[in-house]
Amino acid sequence: MPAQKLMEQFNLRSHLRFNIEEGNIWLDENRMLLLHASALGALRKELIQSLGIQRAKALLLRMGFESGQRDAELARKLTGSGEPYDVFQIGPQLHAFEGLVKATITEAEIDWERGSFLGAVDWQGSWEAESHIQAFGVGDEAACWTLAGYASGYVTRFFNRFVVFREEQCLCCGDDKCSIVGKPAEEWEDQEYVKLFKPDNIDREIRELQDEVSSLRETLCHQRGRGDLVGESQAFRNAFNLLERAADSPINVLLLGETGVGKEVFAHWLHKHSSRAENPFVAVNCSAIPHDLIESELFG
Ligand SMILES: [Zn+2]
Structure with a gap:
């Protein structure tokens, strides 16, 4: 049945x-809402700019x-038990009626019995193409996404079957018209496109990223504060906490440990972070100085 007749029939x-x-x-x-296409266009533009x-x-x-x-x-409600294909054609009529686009199947x-579907539609006067080109000019991707x-x-x-339409031609990427093709979701080779129809939890993702950023920031901050001291074990952290406390006070510190554990690196860190940081750090190899000379060597 011609589209105009359908419009009259379903009034x-x-x-x-x-x-x-x-x-x-x-x-x-x-x-329904009667709103400015330019307002929806502004929202659309901001979504693209802020979310990618x-x-x-x-x-x-x-x-x-x-x-x-x-x-x-x-459409189902309006048409009751009309011919499925006639009822089906109300979709493009409703789309036009709502001012979004003129669609021609x-x-x-x-x-209907076997549930197979292949459809193609041409669009004229897409509000979305107009809005997209106004905001971003002609690019390299079809952009009538709401449609x-x-x-x-x-x-x-x-x-009653997940059918996905994709725009194959679009004014937004320099084609001379917009047109779409639709088929059951699983028949699309490009499953990445099909996945876009499933909601993602952007809020959760943002919160996870925020947690990750603050934990990385904390680690970075900590590592910067530690300078050359590297370690994550509990024993290392205990030693480092003691070192931090000692750096803030005028007490004497005796570092004990086997050769190679990094006593001198700890000593350097302590000096650098103490109130004596402006004064020279003097390393003395005690074992190289005879016992009876050590006192005059250290205290004059
Ligand atoms: Zn388009």
């Missing part, structure tokens, strides 16, 4: 209600997916 306009007294707009039982292309793309795909699912429910191989998400959500809910 979408009659399901749109403006309840201005209450500040609500309703499309059947769905609360991949994360922003995933969020926008999922936002569109949600919207497509709601509309599939609405160019290919639809659907086997591709919408088509995926609509068909997935309608078909």
Whole structure:
């Protein structure tokens, strides 16, 4: 059935209600928003700039997916027991009705019984391409993500099978039109794209990264403070704590330990971090000085 006929048959306009007294707009039982495309475009731009292309793309795909699912429910409700393919065609009509894009189905191989699906759609007047090009100019990637998400959500809910649409041509990457192709998720070779439809927990990831940064910062700070002293064992940490306490006081310190454990390195650290750091550090090899000369050597 031609699209215009479908629109008349299901009379979408009659399901749109403006309840201005209450500040609500309703499309059947769905609360809708009439908002500035430029405001949504500004949000979209900020998402891309703050989260990077991949994360922003995933969020926008999922936002569109949600919207497509709601509309599939609405289409089913409006059309009751109409011909599945006619009902299916309401999706592009709803998308146009909501002011997002004019969508024309160019290919639809659907086997309702076997659950096989292959669809292609051409888009004209994509709000998202306009907004993206305004913000970033023409680049090298298709960018009508909310729209591709919408088509995926609509068909997935309608078909009861996870179907994913991907934009194959887009004004945003210099093509002369935008067009999408859809098929069941598992049939896509590019599974990285399919994964974008699954929510990720960005908040948890940020918190984990923050913990990691503060722990690295602490380690770095600690290591800087330790200078040449390197060690992580409990015994080392105990010795280092004592050393830190000794550095702050005028007491005499006797370092004992086998040859090669680093007594002199500890002594240097202690001198450097004590109030005597400005004075010279004098190393004396006691065993090289005869017993009866050591006193005059040290104290004159
Ligand atoms: Zn596009």
